[in-house]
Amino acid sequence: MDRLVIDEPVEAVNSREQRSFYKKRVAIHPKLVFGRYRQIKWVALVVLLAIYYLVPWLRYDRGPNAPDQAVLVDIPGRRFYFFFIEIWPQEVYYWTGLLIVAAVGLFFVSSLFGRVWCGYACPQTVWTDLFIYVERVFEGDRNARIRLAAAPWGFGKLARKSAKHAVWLAIGLVTGGAWVFYFADAPSLFGDLIAGQASLGAYLTIAILTGTTYVFAGFAREQICTYVCPYARFQAAMFDEDTMLVSYQAARGEPRAKHKKGEPWEGRGHCIDCGQCVAVCPTGIDIRHGQQMECITCALCIDACNGVMDKVGLPRGLIRYDTLRNMQVRAAGQRPHIKLFRRRTLVYAAILFAVLAAILTGLFSRADLEVTVQRDRNPAFVTLSNGDIRNGYTLKVLNKSHESRVLSLSVSNLPDARLEVLGQKGLELEARPAQIESFRVFVQAPRQALEKNSTAFAFVLRDPVSATEAEHDAVFMAPRR
Template identity: 40%
Template sequence: MSQTPQSLYESAPRIHPRAVWGRFAQWRVIAMLALLGLFYVVPWIRVGGEHIVLFDLAARRFHVFGLTLVPQDLFLLTWLLILAAMTLFLFTTLAGRLWCGYACPQTVWTEAFLWIEHHIEGDRHKRMKLDRAPWTSQKILRRGGKHLAWMLFALFTGVSFVGYFVPVEQVAANLVTLELGGWPLFWTLFYAFATWGNAGFMREQVCKYMCPYARFQSAMFDKDTLIIAYDEQRGEPRKSKARKLSDVLAGDCVDDQMCVQVCPTGIDIRDGLQYECIACAACIDACNHVMDAVGKPRNLIRYTTVNHDAGGRYRLLRGRSIGYGVIWAGLLLGFVALVLLRSSVELDVIRDRKNLYRVIDTQHIENVYTLKVTNKQDGPVRYRISVTGEQSLATISPDAIELAPGETRGLVVGVRAPLLGYRVETMTIELQDATGEVVADRSTNFFRPKQ
């Protein structure tokens, strides 16, 4: 008996979210414009001739809002990433997935691409009708125009992204003259293609299947976490079910599917909390419009908490939120302290391990060290090198070093001291600026032969 082959993969149906307007949609638009504006504008801003944000990988210098970092400062980046993760944990515990609904890059760019699609192909029903229509000149024109607008917007996004690593004026000028090549061209096209694919085609699939945050968010949720929920007691039974019995028994839900049609991930919020929900509140705006039209109170779908639905009150301060808040505050204060106490010069001292010492003459002995000095400033500097120790009789040669902006140099120096004295003496090698102020120092040992 023959069997019909079955596919192990079912293509996800394309979701065409319906346009909706309301209080929360307005906030999403404001967030989209603000975040996209920052992303596209920041690479062009200069202060004092320097970009306020530029990760110059070639020169190994990272300019961030007036702060210039070098590879030796990458521990600050690690600290910042930990702080960002803890911020996400704290924010999720308090407000649920508001980050996903209003500020996530996937959501922001998808909103922008949907706006372009809506203005070229029309609202939901027109887009669905266009999907089913045969390929005609009208369909080719609309689809072609949409993808052309998407690709231009994505290309602008790629140029702006590379502008954080290469001066954006240079990238834009070379792109216009078709002289952009090498890695800048690769990453411009790669990021443009990724934006076009993620925001234009994958959309909700990224949130549902690729984003790890949707999977582990439950570990940060509790009964006081803000979620979007449907008031089942007020809404059920729905009109479509109640008609079989009596309209008097019907709840407030008219079952017009508007909350499903506006959802960017295609879920029905009336089925309960689901990991696909990104808390964008589009269903709240849509449901409120319907309630206004039928003369019913708003907020059949609303932001709430499990405890609030059970008759309790929303508790902002609780064990989980306090714990995350204390850790977050500690990390933030630590990061600020590290930035404020960050030195403008980095000094490392390495002893010559092959020879502990060498006798110069009958009265002097020398130890050899390698100084690794990094200038973190934006201008050239000259440092004087000096030595202090228990006897304070040591001299160092050479006794000065000059460094270009951001330069790291290894300098071999010899430290000489009288032959007689301690076998091992603790000493400090110091760097002094033009004013004589000590800007960096490192302690090390000075060895003499046993007397």
């Protein structure tokens, strides 16, 4: 055998030229590859899946009146728990902040290193990777899979295929199963699920997510990235000539040609056209065509090419993470350098830090006592027999602590006002732990004390134990003079 590297008879089936609206999808059978980026992807896969599957089972002690699940989205109770953070529905803007951080964080990373999210961390990539691993266990590597796909149906094929699909469905089931544990106490929900006692919603959610996992990672795969995902379409807007992208060094590689052992390298490019980079590509493209929309920058082609370069005795890096500028610099024979601090990255970083700072400041300075006020509109005011004016209010008291509290109610900026809380004597409001309490409050003021038909004042709630105060603006209405 004269050649060190086995040629792969491959076609970049998903590249733009090969993809016709009138043509059916051609199945992609990515080949197993070894190398640094494959290693990183395996580690990322294990870590990310571990996070996804195990986080609902983490416990975090919040004291007697709260759940002990570290991460819990309690929809019936209207709470989101994340370790020491507890978010109420009134604070949904933290979610908004988090979404902004996620979006800008994505822009930031993309402008620096391209689509690393797509290549390493996106669930579609992680689960597809896992499903391809399962496929490889039962059906062998690329060439074996191609042969099996073309083979007539028989017992062996049926057995391999059904084993693969069974494992895929099991993974899908566990994936959907893990999802519902984020929304209820995981251990008790697990017991209920096994015993058939859980809610229909839980079973439906698991069924749907089992289906989507099975279909997306088993069958749709790169089509999700190519056709469905919007990020593939606007990614180019974050790239510039200094973004690190998976790039084929055309200046070094071309003109490409087959190479036999011992042949000289003069007068030709370093690409031996072995097709390995195409064979390992999970999205079915040829990176040598340059940067393209279908590429998720998983960098497996880098591993493949580096392996080939080692075998033929050439330096690594014919396909490498590189910037557009550096590719030109290299072609001109100068020293490349990486420019991380650019206007674009600085602006993204600034937005990122500003929003993060706002969220954290909000989180750590927020009060655990809040009051909101709704004034009666019908009637706007009531004249009493002694001529005083009375307004009615509904006060919602948010006690965000996990202790019962007794709060004293008063008003400010309303002279001679008398307060009455419906259904009780005195102005001590009892608030249960981590609850919203509702109180009907009547405020009465002498006609003479009211200069205008609308007087602004404030309700003040004071917790004498923790010496905290909560205030809310209100308006007192009176008939026109």
